[in-house]
Amino acid sequence: MAKIHEITVWTRGVIMDKEGRDIASAFGDAVAMEGKHVQVFDNYEDLPDRVLVTTRKYVRISDEEIEHKYVYTNDHPDVVVVAEPTIVKGINVLKGLKEGGLLIINTNRPIDYMLQFIPNADELGAIATVDADGISGVRTIDFSGSEGGVDAVGVGAGIAAPIVGAMARVTGMAKKENLAKIVKDVAGMERGYNEVKLQKFRKFKSSLGSLQG
Amino acid sequence: MAQEKMLTGCSAAAQALKLAEVEVICSYPIRPYTAIMMELSKMVANGELDAEFVHGEGEHAQLSVVLGASACGARAVTGSAGVGVTYAFELYSPVAGGRYPLQMTIADRTLDPPGDFGSEHTDAMSTRDQGWILGWASTPQEVFDNTLMGYRIGEDPRIMLPQMTCQDGYFISHIPDKVKLADLKQVKEFLPPYSAPHPISTTCPVSHGPQIRPDQGAPMDAQRAATFLDLPKVIKEATEDYNRIFGRNYDPFLEKYKLEDAEIAFFIQGAHSNTCRTAVDTLRKQGLKAGMARPRWVRPWPTREIAEALGHVKAVGSIETSTSYGGAMRGGNLIHELRASLYDLDERPLTTSFMAGLGGETIWPEDFEFMAKVLSQMVREKRAQKYVYWIGFEE
Amino acid sequence: MSKKLPEFGTINVPHERAVPFGAVTPAPVHVQELFMTSNWRIVRPVIDNEKCTRCLTCYIACPDSCWSYNEEEDVMEWNAGFCKGCQICIKQCPSDALTAVPELDFPDGVVRLEKPF
Numbered sequence: 244m245a246k247i248h249e250i251t252v253w254t255r256g257v258i259m260d261k262e263g264r265d266i267a268s269a270f271g272d273a274v275a276m277e278g279k280h281v282q283v284f285d286n287y288e289d290l291p292d293r294v295l296v297t298t299r300k301y302v303r304i305s306d307e308e309i310e311h312k313y314v315y316t317n318d319h320p321d322v323v324v325v326a327e328p329t330i331v332k333g334i335n336v337l338k339g340l341k342e343g344g345l346l347i348i349n350t351n352r353p354i355d356y357m358l359q360f361i362p363n364a365d366e367l368g369a370i371a372t373v374d375a376d377g378i379s380g381v382r383t384i385d386f387s388g389s390e391g392g393v394d395a396v397g398v399g400a401g402i403a404a405p406i407v408g409a410m411a412r413v414t415g416m417a418k419k420e421n422l423a424k425i426v427k428d429v430a431g432m433e434r435g436y437n438e439v440k441l442q443k444f445r446k447f448k449s450s451l452g453s454l455q456g
Numbered sequence: 457m458a459q460e461k462m463l464t465g466c467s468a469a470a471q472a473l474k475l476a477e478v479e480v481i482c483s484y485p486i487r488p489y490t491a492i493m494m495e496l497s498k499m500v501a502n503g504e505l506d507a508e509f510v511h512g513e514g515e516h517a518q519l520s521v522v523l524g525a526s527a528c529g530a531r532a533v534t535g536s537a538g539v540g541v542t543y544a545f546e547l548y549s550p551v552a553g554g555r556y557p558l559q560m561t562i563a564d565r566t567l568d569p570p571g572d573f574g575s576e577h578t579d580a581m582s583t584r585d586q587g588w589i590l591g592w593a594s595t596p597q598e599v600f601d602n603t604l605m606g607y608r609i610g611e612d613p614r615i616m617l618p619q620m621t622c623q624d625g626y627f628i629s630h631i632p633d634k635v636k637l638a639d640l641k642q643v644k645e646f647l648p649p650y651s652a653p654h655p656i657s658t659t660c661p662v663s664h665g666p667q668i669r670p671d672q673g674a675p676m677d678a679q680r681a682a683t684f685l686d687l688p689k690v691i692k693e694a695t696e697d698y699n700r701i702f703g704r705n706y707d708p709f710l711e712k713y714k715l716e717d718a719e720i721a722f723f724i725q726g727a728h729s730n731t732c733r734t735a736v737d738t739l740r741k742q743g744l745k746a747g748m749a750r751p752r753w754v755r756p757w758p759t760r761e762i763a764e765a766l767g768h769v770k771a772v773g774s775i776e777t778s779t780s781y782g783g784a785m786r787g788g789n790l791i792h793e794l795r796a797s798l799y800d801l802d803e804r805p806l807t808t809s810f811m812a813g814l815g816g817e818t819i820w821p822e823d824f825e826f827m828a829k830v831l832s833q834m835v836r837e838k839r840a841q842k843y844v845y846w847i848g849f850e851e
Numbered sequence: 852m853s854k855k856l857p858e859f860g861t862i863n864v865p866h867e868r869a870v871p872f873g874a875v876t877p878a879p880v881h882v883q884e885l886f887m888t889s890n891w892r893i894v895r896p897v898i899d900n901e902k903c904t905r906c907l908t909c910y911i912a913c914p915d916s917c918w919s920y921n922e923e924e925d926v927m928e929w930n931a932g933f934c935k936g937c938q939i940c941i942k943q944c945p946s947d948a949l950t951a952v953p954e955l956d957f958p959d960g961v962v963r964l965e966k967p968f
Contacts, residue, residue: 255891255893288669288670289967294935294937295891295935295936296888297890297891297967299967327893328955332963333962334966334967335964338965338966350955527873554872555872555873653875654871654873661877661878662875662877663875663876664875665873665874675864675870679862679869682864760856763856801856
């Protein structure tokens with residue numbers, strides 16, 4: 244079976260669901276532009292549109308074709324992205340994380356402050372924060388996008404742009420140039436890329452390609 | 457002493473429901489089952505039956521009302537016919553999944569278009585995968601008996617499933633026949649009061665039918681399937697008790713008529729089995745060893761009993777009073793499960809099917825003679841020429 | 852009938868996976884532990900007891916009955932386990948006694964469920 248890198252994005256129902264979906268699909272598209280095989284899914288179970296409920300989006304990346312698409316949950320993510328920081332209080336977002344994995348949080352709070360809510364942070368290789376709300380200030384909403392309907396807003400017009408920029412920087416999985424062809428807010432994406440903060444831990448490995456600080 | 461009366465199937469059903477002391481009734485008119493509700497409403501109006509009589513605004517509402525009533529712990533009944541049965545379709549799976557042992561009394565009617573009110577089993581047959589106990593009576597007497605047996609089986613704490621007790625429209629529902637009624641004392645001995653496991657109440661509030669997670673769906677299905685495995689045992693117990701208390705002689709699953717030495721057999725359910733029985737006698741007088749098997753329940757399907765009763769027969773013809781367009785045999789529904797039941801036998805009978813009694817048409821004695829000819833030819837040639845014969849449209 | 856026919860077998864649903872008939876659950880008379888929703892919350896309503904007039908508007912406004920009146924101590928009590936942070940109580944309060952404060956400002960109230968509800 245192909246070696247697969249898994250990314251799980253945590254977001255919230257309705258108010259940030261589109262942003263979560265944009266993070267997953269923009270990042271997946273950018274990786275695919277390098278000729279990799281990519282899958283992007285919503286978690287169907289979480290999906291029913293309930294305002295504020297935690298929902299998951301998944302990205303899978305591989306050099307070879309990925310056989311499974313109906314076994315769709317990311318049980319062992321390499322990277323966990325938390326698009327709304329309060330989620331770390333309500334969900335064990337690191338569940339199943341591969342040893343030395345990465346956590347990326349959209350917050351303007353200091354990394355040390357956030358770590359008090361993550362008691363299992365010793366499983367992490369590194370934690371990164373990006374103040375996407377500060378950079379973009381926009382949370383696009385599209386009530387019908389998840390389960391059909393028209394997405395007129397476009398991809399990466401809100402906080403998803405700085406977040407995918409930050410993801411590209413710390414994971415090295417996608418190229419900034421490719422993301423620039425996908426997201427609407429290119430300046431926001433570049434600011435996310437440049438302004439992301441990273442703290443490495445003992446278990447840090449550079450196995451995720453060219454992980455940079 | 458129990459009376460004997462000339463009653464139609466509709467009246468027989470109403471009499472049995474009265475003796476079962478149903479507590480909530482929900483009606484909406486559609487021929488030919490309407491007469492059951494008319495009888496019941498008279499009983500309620502005359503003070504003979506202490507029940508809530510609710511007028512639904514359609515069959516979907518009818519079933520919703522009795523679902524709620526059953527959830528509160530009431531013995532509830534509703535009923536319908538033809539497109540009324542299909543209009544209520546959304547409710548069949550929640551009623552069965554919620555394990556509400558209410559009863560739906562059906563007098564079959566052909567589905568639209570364009571409003572043929574003759575009998576055809578397709579209406580209730582189309583609900584057979586919804587988790588209900590489903591069976592057909594062949595006389596007004598059996599309508600009366602199945603109504604009481606239905607509640608006893610469905611309300612059994614091991615089962616808790618809704619029942620659909622069916623009778624052919626017009627043939628059974630409207631033609632009077634002798635019906636032995638029963639005393640309330642007998643009924644009390646046979647049918648204990650209904651006790652809901654988690655009734656809706658203000659003192660101990662519960663939520664019925666909440667959203668469940670996908671990981672709860674599979675165990676719910678498996679639990680229902682397990683209940684259907686227990687069902688034959690409960691049907692057998694109930695039938696034996698019924699026979700003892702009321703002095704009847706029902707086989708729990710399969711009526712076997714002159715099958716012991718039969719070479720050809722008809723497989724038929726419902727009203728036309730009466731004509732079939734006399735046809736078997738006529739054929740026997742002509743020297744042809746004919747027999748008949750009649751399933752009393754379609755759900756649960758009597759797989760093992762069919763294999764045992766028909767295994768030795770050389771050719772079986774399933775008489776279909778329902779349609780399954782484009783199905784495996786391009787005819788009716790019964791043939792699929794009949795053939796499946798016989799498949800594992802070392803030596804199995806040849807099978808074919810006859811589309812007859814559709815749209816409310818009578819199946820004539822001559823039709824059975826034609827079918828017997830086909831079956832005899834199959835025996836001689838050791839093969840079936842066709843999967844299905846459309847009676848009235850064959851050469 | 853010489854051959855032994857196949858059996859229907861048995862179906863065993865383990866106790867811990869079994870679901871009651873109709874998935875019946877005890878109604879949430881006060882709290883429903885099965886349906887914890889506090890992790891939906893981004894902001895928390897914080898009450899100023901000086902401004903609060905005990906008018907119970909918040910009690911009426913809350914869709915999840917998260918406000919209740921403690922008669923003994925004469926204060927409004929907030930249910931941290933179920934408040935979704937919808938802020939209806941804050942908008943409805945006639946005496947401006949309620950304020951929305953980011954949940955992350957508080958070290959308490961950590962739930963950390965294994966999966967979303």
